[in-house]
Amino acid sequence: MASSTWTWLGITNITNASTNWALTGGPGNAGGYPQAGDTAIIPGGTIQTPLLTDASLNANTLDLTGSGGVIFANNTTIASSASINATSVINATGTADTLTLQGPLTNSGTIEVTGTATSLAISITAGSVAAGELLNGGQIIVGQGDRLTITGGTLADAGAVTVNGGTAVISSVLTGLDNFAVGTGGSLELTQAGTRRRSTAVSTASCWGTRSTSARSTSPRWCSTARTTSP
Numbered sequence: 001m002a003s004s005t006w007t008w009l010g011i012t013n014i015t016n017a018s019t020n021w022a023l024t025g026g027p028g029n030a031g032g033y034p035q036a037g038d039t040a041i042i043p044g045g046t047i048q049t050p051l052l053t054d055a056s057l058n059a060n061t062l063d064l065t066g067s068g069g070v071i072f073a074n075n076t077t078i079a080s081s082a083s084i085n086a087t088s089v090i091n092a093t094g095t096a097d098t099l100t101l102q103g104p105l106t107n108s109g110t111i112e113v114t115g116t117a118t119s120l121a122i123s124i125t126a127g128s129v130a131a132g133e134l135l136n137g138g139q140i141i142v143g144q145g146d147r148l149t150i151t152g153g154t155l156a157d158a159g160a161v162t163v164n165g166g167t168a169v170i171s172s173v174l175t176g177l178d179n180f181a182v183g184t185g186g187s188l189e190l191t192q193a194g195t196r197r198r199s200t201a202v203s204t205a206s207c208w209g210t211r212s213t214s215a216r217s218t219s220p221r222w223c224s225t226a227r228t229t230s231p
Contacts, residue, residue: 004028005039008068010046015055020048034060042068044094054081057088057109064090064097064120074103077130084109086138092120101153103127105134112141113148113166120146124153124172134172142166144185163188 004026011020018032024041034040036058042050044067053073062070070090074082082101084090088109090099099111099122113120124132132153142148144165155172160179163186171191182188 002027003037003039004034005041006034007041008043008046008050010048010050013048013051013071015050015052020050036060039063041065042070044068044096049098049100052082056080056083056085057090058085059087061088062090064092064094064099066094067096067098068094069098069100071100071102072105073127074101074105074130075128076103079104079106079133079135082106084111084138093118095119097121098123101125101132101134103130103132107134107136107138107140107159110139110141111136112139112143113146114141114143116145118143118146120148122148122150124151124155126153136161142168142186161188 005024006021007024009020009022014020016031016033021033026038029035037060039061041063043065049069049071051071051073054075055072064070072082082103083106086108090109090111092099092113093115095117097118097120099120101122101124103126122134124134126132133156134150134153135156136159138159140148140159140161142163146166148166148168150170150172153172155170155174156176157174157179158176160181161168162181162183164183165185167187169189169191174190174192180188
């Protein structure tokens with residue numbers, strides 16, 4: 001079936017209700033809401049933010065525009081109950097977009113901040129039965145002149161966080177390989193238990209660090225760049 005494009009209306013927060021969506025491209029489907037392979041546009045200014053409970057993206061694209069946001073709620077202890085598969089993309093192009101994680105979420109796809117002066121705030125909080133965690137086995141990308149913040153919970157980064165000339169500020173507890181890269185003109189700030197390290201790249205940078213398994217860990221993450229500042 002050909003893919004479709006839908007725009008969120010946000011009368012309620014229920015994502016599988018046809019009254020919350022407008023078909024803006026493609027053939028649509030009998031359900032009247034996005035299915036696997038579809039694109040969903042989430043603008044700001046709606047009454048309700050879409051709530052995806054124990055749900056997975058399957059070859060989907062979520063476009064967050066303006067001050068658009070989305071909430072993933074995982075009411076289990078299984079991280080894959082809320083997930084983004086390898087062919088799915090969350091693309092933030094607005095000036096004040098938000099991604100809220102309640103409980104664990106597995107990202108095997110791409111979370112990207114693109115556009116002009118775009119900002120995405122990722123907030124990781126506890127779910128109903130499990131702590132908040134973003135298991136990033138995919139990619140998180142910050143474009144030129146854009147900004148990403150990640151707060152709360154744990155960021156388990158077996159994938160990659162790439163700052164291509166934008167700014168990323170991460171204060172979540174870090175575990176895993178800590179695979180960070182900072183491109184020309186980019187800035188990455190990692191705050192861990194009161195220790196702050198900032199990398200400002202004139203040329204491409206790479207970052208690495210020791211594994212952290214506790215919220216009390218003070219292991220700093222180091223960045224190798226042409227110019228590094230540590231306030």
